Amino acid sequence: MKSWKSICLPWAEGGFGVKELLSWNRALLLRWVWMLDQDADSVWQRWHKYYVLQHESIWDIASQERYSVSLKGILSVRDACIQLAGGTQAAKAIIQGCIQNNQFSVSTAYAFFRTKAPISRGMAAIHSSSVVPAHQIVAALAIQNCLATVDKLQAKGLYLINRCTLCKEAAEDHQHLFFQCKYSKDVWQRILLWMGINRSGHPYWKELHWIRTRKHSKAWRKHWFLCGLAATVYMLWAERNARIFRGQERTVTRLVGYFKTDNETKGANPAATKQAAATTALRLLPSSEVFESPLSLTSGYQSSVDETKEQRDAIPIM
Ligand SMILES: [Zn+2]
Incomplete structure (x- = not known):
């Protein structure tokens, strides 16, 4: 007698604390948006920045047919973040809020994407x-x-x-x-x-x-x-x-x-x-x-x- 959506809320909001997989996946992909916005460090970052993005900012490029499924997913989450936050600058601020000790907190990003309900x-x-x-x-x-x-x-x-x-x-x-x-x-x-x-x-x-x-x-x-x-x-x-x-x-x-x-x-x-x-x-x-x-x-x-x-x-x- 309880909807799956309400079961996925935290206990304090009337759910059973089950993770919303779609929101969790978005939070994980948002970490990749953050990584592609940083100075190149890993081979994965370097390859994407120089050969795929071709030195353009992750915030400026549009999704293209030639992009891989994973990159299309990353760009889709970037767009969702911009839409939910109400603008590119606000989305960047959201990502900045997810940084703790120079590391990206997926839990904080999940809290941004997940469905919310009043505290019970x-x-x-x-x-x-x-x-x-x-x-x-x-x-x-x-x-x-x-x-x-x-x-x-x-x-x-x-x-x-x-x-x-x-x-x-x-x-x-x-x-x-x-x-x-x-x-x-x-x-x-x-x-x-x-x-x-x-x-x-x-x-x-x-x-x-x-x-x-x-x-x-x-x-x-x-x-x-x-x-x-x-x-x-x-x-x-x-x-x-x-x-x-x-x-x-x-x-x-x-x-x-x-x-x-x-x-x-x-x-x-x-x-x-x-x-x-x-x-x-x-x-x-x-x-x-x-x-x-x-x-x-x-x-x-x-x-x-x-x-x-x-x-x-x-x-x-x-
Ligand atoms: Zn009775």
Whole structure:
């Protein structure tokens, strides 16, 4: 439900940071424009300047039929640069801006050519090395309202009965599935409690804003909360899919127990720093185990809260 063009944007602009190959190729070719504008140094430069360009400036010649494919490409990128910059002098200034330590920065040139979009604070926040990549992608799609929920499939013309598979009481859309659903609310509350936060889950933007603006919170705690947010969204989506496509259901206690079990068995390393212990607990959640891991948690809600306190002491993260 996300266009390839938007996937190619940087994370902070709502994409997944995939390179636009056309723009990247243009950036590489712009480096050749720069090289042909420099004093001849390499054999390639000398040959082009003396035999192909015949001492004319790369900025002055027009493309000719006799030119090689590569030179035609270089001239085409030169023209694109002039057009985007708004003139030859502006294009030269763009190239000058790409020079760092007397070397041409292809990344800077790529930033000039690539498609741009407004900054998305939520997406910028969720893009953290602490967050498991699979969780990061599902959370990003959820933040952008791009997951294929039933209401979206209906809007595309599919005939489906819209009933939330988690609570079986209301219609499914992003807002309901992740924050308004009885099941999801219960999951949020228990996970937040386990993380030492005595509050209910709110929409993503509120949660991300809350994490970002916790003035007295240390960096590792912000990463920890971010991991929790992304992992919870991921697990709710995985649970919804497991019910629809595999006919498998897990109770809230069982789902929340996944966090705890994993932390107990893998993440609680006394020698690790607080941040490492906290982030390891969630980084070690392989996506396949969301469905496959045999969980043996049988405790109820109250006992889960007691376990939470013990685990917080054991890590310790607070
Ligand atoms: Zn529901």
